[in-house]
Amino acid sequence: MSEYHFPRRDAQFVLNHVVDFSRICNSLKQDELDSGLIDAILDEAARFAHQVLAPLNQVGDQQGATITQSGVQETPGFKDAYQQFTEGGWSSLAGEPEFGGQGLPRTLSTVVMEIWQSANMSFSLCSLLTQGAIEAVTVHASDELKSIFLQKMVSGEWTATMNLTEPDAGSDLAAIQTKAMSEADHYRISGQKIFITWGDHQMTDNIVHLVLARLPDAPEGVRGISLFIVPKFIVNTDGSPGRRNDAKAVSIEHKLGIHGSPTCTMSYGEHEGAIGYLVGEPHTGLACMFTMMNDARQGVGLQGVAISERAYQHALSYAKERIQGVMRDGSRVAIVHHPDVRRMLMLMKSGTEAMRALAYVAASESDKLTAASERNKPLHQARLDLYTPVVKGWMTELAQELTSLGVQIQGGMGYIEETGAAQFFRDARILPIYEGTTGIQGLDLVGRKILMNKGESVNALLNEIADEFKTLRVSEELASVLKTAIDTEQQVRDGVDWLLNHKDEASAVGVNLMMSLGYLCGAWLMLRSAAKALALSVDESEDHEFLTAKQVSARFYGEHFLPRVAMHLQTMKTGSAAIMALDVEQF
């Protein structure tokens, strides 16, 4: 069984020196959130993750959820862990105080969410999706619905699900067929939803399903979708769960990974129709869905960081212990001393650090949006919107490579299930698929986030990166990396210009552009980290081992990841015609 330790030094370095979290707290008027309180929260989360959640990770893999006559039975131990989780107040960390939440800044709750996802991704997926649902209900639901559901969702007393996909409607929500019929003060929902994460379990006494469906008078396509709250148990007037709704999980999937997270086929309205409540106006489900989805996409990107970190810790521990081969002096050594193993560990380490920095920076943009004046809000909203497909797409793709390296470092032992490396690799494979595939992220980036505003928001980011590069003071070893990064930023800018002039090819090139932007953002923040580390190292009280390592990590990133940007851009510019050149019959 593998342990998990919160990478405190790196996370706090990013919080303090990359994100400038104290300034965010000031702007949010959360001055009580001093370093002592932050430390206490992170310490306690790290302890809970280490002692309770992480040990259940392999249990979830080996004793995944099952389905019985009375519904889905989660992994043994999960219910107790969930109870401790909510009792510890962890569910309500980011929730609004009005509904019982602790109102912590998004940046900080993101650090804590990384901890949960590293410790036990299957378990923590339940909270991740509940967060998205909370966001949607907070923004779009009526006060009445909020008063019934929101407090219990925030406290974690009830969990929530997102019901989008149907057998004929995966990435294409226009094809949704689930029906909603008006009846008295509610609706009757009927239809089948698939791939519903944590669609059923016995950990809480109710589950709040958010379900996309069509009203009878709905226009065709995505403009005819409405969002409904469909509770597993109808809520009594006193707020307690009452009789069973006509909604249930009918089967669960046998998946490559995340066995601890039940993926359900949900059946609504097999009998009289499931009772549901409209969220927001009719036919505005798509907007509600995007609120949920954007939140979840940031969360899934963060899962990419989290599982890479866990896989890295696992591989590192093996590499330090596994004796293999001899040095020139004849002494036998651990494989961590072999250059190619070291190369792989450094890929894992620096790749994970770069992702973490971007995940926290993207989260901090949420806080900046909250704190911003009305005049500045659109700028922060645009930046956040721009980050979302990069965080989701780039990070989850990079997590594939890093978790695979985690297996590779352990050689034959990595391929044996008992050692645990394979679980991270299998679990990670869902990340570029759910909450919008990598292809969808690419489309979102080039379409909604670049072409729709004529490149304005991406160029604003590129300007900021270019300006910062000009001011960074880095060590001599990093000078050439910084120079390469400056050139690379210009290449990405040219790539964006190319896109603006080749709109017809947008759908073929999205993924390559998204990957190049991701790698550039990673370099930007790793270089910022290196510059801060250099500046801090004049102070004798600082942790110099760490500050040196941070600079090495940035250099390695620049040398091993940054060259990928030019590769993706070259492919983007030359490679779209050949993509569609074959007739389907020629395959």
Next chain:
Amino acid sequence: MSEYHFPRRDAQFVLNHVVDFSRICNSLKQDELDSGLIDAILDEAARFAHQVLAPLNQVGDQQGATITQSGVQETPGFKDAYQQFTEGGWSSLAGEPEFGGQGLPRTLSTVVMEIWQSANMSFSLCSLLTQGAIEAVTVHASDELKSIFLQKMVSGEWTATMNLTEPDAGSDLAAIQTKAMSEADHYRISGQKIFITWGDHQMTDNIVHLVLARLPDAPEGVRGISLFIVPKFIVNTDGSPGRRNDAKAVSIEHKLGIHGSPTCTMSYGEHEGAIGYLVGEPHTGLACMFTMMNDARQGVGLQGVAISERAYQHALSYAKERIQGVMRDGSRVAIVHHPDVRRMLMLMKSGTEAMRALAYVAASESDKLTAASERNKPLHQARLDLYTPVVKGWMTELAQELTSLGVQIQGGMGYIEETGAAQFFRDARILPIYEGTTGIQGLDLVGRKILMNKGESVNALLNEIADEFKTLRVSEELASVLKTAIDTEQQVRDGVDWLLNHKDEASAVGVNLMMSLGYLCGAWLMLRSAAKALALSVDESEDHEFLTAKQVSARFYGEHFLPRVAMHLQTMKTGSAAIMALDVEQF
């Protein structure tokens, strides 16, 4: 359950137009091997793979090998399939006629081997390793040992295993501790071996274990290893299997994939010592092992092609059937029409084709070696030696990406085990690990294959590539790809020069150089294919759909894979210092 169809057109195109197989047959004086006979062999292999082996692939995954008191029990159906396999003469295809083999050229047996590995990798791994053992026994064993064992190995009546790895000796064979003590006309072997593929089963009435062990007077390190034949059952004087030897499988591994292939921990000499027979001279086990290993490495590289082909067929079939999204005219379409899905399919298609071409070209080098005059043999041996780490390393790494795309194309359905995409992804994950990890291939390339001969053999290959590029006539659409390829060849040449001037960094940069050489070789053969396809298209009787597709595939390869060469080389040249810059404690 997914079907497998032999990609006849592409395989035959490579045979006829990339490898020039008829010339190879001539040089081997195998003129009876005309196109009619070749067709008949491939037809029959394709039929057997389609009807018998492929349907057992998912069975092997779901009902993997088990271990009981009486040994390892293979997947239901495998024994019958194996019997049909040997009765059909498939085991003996490449064997020497002197020992009952059919003496087919290596190039052709490689095409057939691709078919087996695509249809059922776990099942066919048994034959692949038996081939390596046959090679070692043929080259190194005494006539007496050959007369006892070789014919039955060639016929497939007995299978064979390779016993290298021990708990403390994985990639590092110097650490082998298994002992061999001389006794009368044989030896007594004792020790434990792990990760022994097909170490036990009930498909045949004997198993020939090839075991590395140390004699009492052996020098330390790899120069003190000897190779022994240790049969599961001692062979009677009449050649039949007699009493049980003191050798058995004590456990099997629970693995990420290839469940149908039992991976055994073997115990030799728990009682009186297992009876073994020395192969070759004492202390020359390393050379024998390399004969086996080089053969197996080419085979594993071919598995990379094979499983990518299978994953591609599976994903393509899904992409053609799965309706999702609408065209501008409002009609609903299969996902194969979406540009990003098409991009992924083209990556799978062109990547697999490039690997196939290199696998067959490398195999043809074996045939050229056989046919060569004594004077020319060293050249062909050097080329074959050079190809081996590229075939093993590059192809198995590329197979990771392509089988992962196979999952990605199928989205959520790809993550569900029943659909089968995940099995290819899981099975493929062993390929960069067994028979020498990717790191080991990188070391082999830069050390034994480049530095040891001062770059002579790699420069001979690069010269050949450069010369051929000058003569190729390609279509207008491919002109810029050819130009890029010419530049890229020069970059690889510069990379080799860089290596020759930076010998101390060799161990850190092997993988990056190996990958860049692999991608270049792929471009070389895809461009050769495109030029041949263009030349052939003047002939009206040719399959023009295919010839056009071949050129599109080459173009796509050049645009989407070739830019990776520069990326790997840039990383190689700049990135070795940062690899080792951290102290172990700083991780």
